[in-house]
Amino acid sequence: MTEMTQPTRTPRHLCLLGDATSPHVQRWAREMLQRGWRVSLITARPAQVPGVEVRTLRPVHRSTDWLFRVRETRRHVRELAPDIVHAHYITSYGYLAARCGKHPLVMTAWGTDLLVTPLKSPWMRWLTGWTLRHADLITGDSASLMDSVAQFGPARPAEEIHWGVDLNRFRPTPWHSKPATHLVSLRAWEPNYRIATIIDAFARLRAGLQDHDLHLHLLGGGSLEPALRQQVQAAGLQQCVHLHGRLDDAGMARVLGDCKISISVPDSDATSVAVLESMACGLAVVASDLQANRHWLGAQWLVPAGDAAALAGTLRTLVTDDDTARQVGEHNAARIAQHGDRAAQMNRMHALYQQLAGAQ
Secondary structure, three states: OOOOOOOOOOOOEEEEEOOOOOHHHHHHHHHHHHOOOEEEEEEOOOOOOOOOEEEEOOOOOOHHHHHHOHHHHHHHHHHHOOOEEEEEOHHHHHHHHHHHOOOOEEEEOOOHHHHOHHHHOHHHHHHHHHHHOOOOEEEEOOHHHHHHHHHOOOOOOEEEOOOOEOOOOOOOOOHHHOOOEEEEEOOOOOHHHOHHHHHHHHHHHHHHOOOOOEEEEEEOOOOOHHHHHHHHHHOOOOOOEEEEEOOOHHHHHHHHHHOOEEEEOOOOOOOOHHHHHHHHOOOEEEEEOOHHHHOOOOHHHEEOOOOHHHHHHHHHHHHOOHHHHHHHHHHHHHHHHHHOEHHHHHHHHHHHHHHHHHOO
16 A cells, blocks of 8 residues: 655745845844745845845945835746745835735834934835835834834734844853953944944043053944044054954854943944844943833943943943943843843744735
């Protein structure tokens, strides 16, 4: 008697729209591949993502270029014929996805796309609202983003889902093994993230603590690199400010393992993966006083964005009191272990995808 074989089930197809060079988009794709999805990615900034079919749009040089990428986006979506479309960043890829008319459609807000861009003009606010109303599900990674979504009155549900941390990779290293006092910023070298303010604060800190062996590590990379290198040189900090640029997860974890304090002081932000990863590694974190950061950090470690003097003063408290810095780092690591696991967040997202796909 011939043994009956079970038919092979075709994986559900998730089509992401987003920046393929972004580690956050790459991580999202990998997480869904691990959960059995076929994943494709439509992007104007191409990069190879193992296991993912990447479709490339013409480059975008200015914000109005997004208006002229609709036809090619529609063609890619039609050819890929996914079960679900998920756009990352409302005011660019979200707009393109809305114009495609493919459902179910998920949109994820990243921060500036809802907290800053819609405030630039009545036209941008109208367009953002129009875009959101085409989504079947909206996600964001902080209460501030959920509040912003609600202000546009979308008819579909919104879920607070943050990016989370890979706790297998980002974990504490023994405090006593860390060399000297190393500080780190994981934020991109773009205007919003105030890297120049961090360098200024570090220069002030070092001038006041000349008996301390202080080092600042700058990860992230970005368009401000020439100006930042010039600032470091002008301040005579070449020997103690290390500009690493963009590193992969393993590289970031390696640098974090040597550091005691992490700095994140943007003008606007939602829940920052850089903050969560720093916390997971047991670092004390100093951040700008924003709603998203208040959820994760104590008020004494929050400073006004752009205030180098305030930042330097808070950093000095931690640098000169190593026991306090260690205790803050231990508290941060415990907080992320309990509430920041990426696997739990991505399992929630996987379940939401299944609900949407099953409803079709």
